[in-house]
Amino acid sequence: MVDFEVLVIGAGIVGLAVGRELAESGFSVGMLEKNRRYGLETSSRNSEVLHSGIHYPPDSLKASLCVQGNQLLTSLLKEYGLMYLPCGKLTLAVNPEEEGNLYHLKQQGEKNGVPGLKLLSGTHLSQIEPEIKAVSGLLTPTTGICNAHQVMDFLAEKFRQSGGLMGLNSRVTGIEWTGHLYRVSVLQEKVETYTACAVINCAGLFCDDVSRMLGLVYRLYWAKGDYFSAHNCPRVKHLIYPLPSSDSLGIHVTPRLAGGYRLGPDIQYVEKQTNPYPDEKGNPGYGVDAGKDKIFRQQVGYFLPGIEKAEIFPETYGLRPKIQGPGEPFQDFIIKEEKERGFPHFINLIGIESPGLTACLAIARLMRKFF
Numbered sequence: 001m002v003d004f005e006v007l008v009i010g011a012g013i014v015g016l017a018v019g020r021e022l023a024e025s026g027f028s029v030g031m032l033e034k035n036r037r038y039g040l041e042t043s044s045r046n047s048e049v050l051h052s053g054i055h056y057p058p059d060s061l062k063a064s065l066c067v068q069g070n071q072l073l074t075s076l077l078k079e080y081g082l083m084y085l086p087c088g089k090l091t092l093a094v095n096p097e098e099e100g101n102l103y104h105l106k107q108q109g110e111k112n113g114v115p116g117l118k119l120l121s122g123t124h125l126s127q128i129e130p131e132i133k134a135v136s137g138l139l140t141p142t143t144g145i146c147n148a149h150q151v152m153d154f155l156a157e158k159f160r161q162s163g164g165l166m167g168l169n170s171r172v173t174g175i176e177w178t179g180h181l182y183r184v185s186v187l188q189e190k191v192e193t194y195t196a197c198a199v200i201n202c203a204g205l206f207c208d209d210v211s212r213m214l215g216l217v218y219r220l221y222w223a224k225g226d227y228f229s230a231h232n233c234p235r236v237k238h239l240i241y242p243l244p245s246s247d248s249l250g251i252h253v254t255p256r257l258a259g260g261y262r263l264g265p266d267i268q269y270v271e272k273q274t275n276p277y278p279d280e281k282g283n284p285g286y287g288v289d290a291g292k293d294k295i296f297r298q299q300v301g302y303f304l305p306g307i308e309k310a311e312i313f314p315e316t317y318g319l320r321p322k323i324q325g326p327g328e329p330f331q332d333f334i335i336k337e338e339k340e341r342g343f344p345h346f347i348n349l350i351g352i353e354s355p356g357l358t359a360c361l362a363i364a365r366l367m368r369k370f371f
Contacts, residue, residue, distance in 0.1 A: 011038035015202035021364035023162035045318030054109030069359035089143035225265025234306030323351035
């Protein structure tokens, strides 16, 4: 007897979206999460931005899933009255040399199907955001801000209402393919074994470890990003971004849903840890480097000079599971069934970093093609 038609490993926002999608489609779905609660890692430690899709090469999964996911998630937030700030985003060229890159970003966004893109002159920018200093900017009106915790609570409840079963404090320790089903070993109060016709690896920071249990090797990097809170910050109405670098969207200014502003994240590749965040057992995680305040002021000060007068304080940090290493070119999401390597109905989601939150509902819909 098979315990579940589908087992989802990992209950971050992508795992929750996938579980809800399949449970609502009539599958018997189990979800395994090693932490005491869902969404305690990457999903709850990010900028909570609904990205438009301008940053990713045309025909990439990141581009298509981001644009579709933005539409799906925005519709869900509005339909169910979840917290949402449709503030739009301004990406800035702070000098004439950067304007060519800004124009390229607009062209790329248009190829990806991002609606409403508009180039703004420095004069127009100063009218709508007087505190900003830039020669031109790109407006992306579909960019917004949500409350990721609230979205995850919603998805988890819909998953349960549809018959899904979630096991918390359930660390997967082994996976075996018998030739017709998967046996998944799980450490709970004792080691338990669950069987499933299909397994979906949504383990985020630990997706490579889960994949390796079947001998499937992927190289994954961890990129840490620190955030600072800004008090008495110059007032802005939009998300304010610099032009992106090859491996980061840059330190940006995010208005908070409850008021105030957040600066960040930066990017710093770090060694992997078993317990990456502070926990109830006294594990300290990595911590925020308070000494970065001068760097944050300098980076943001290029386009928001008034930040020099603001008070900024270390807030939190997040970790991104990246396929792309330091200095390497763009790497797309890996979303694939591993049947060619002998594991039918084992679906790997590798390197689901930004725009993973934005794309979560679109990724969930993509799972339908495997069933």
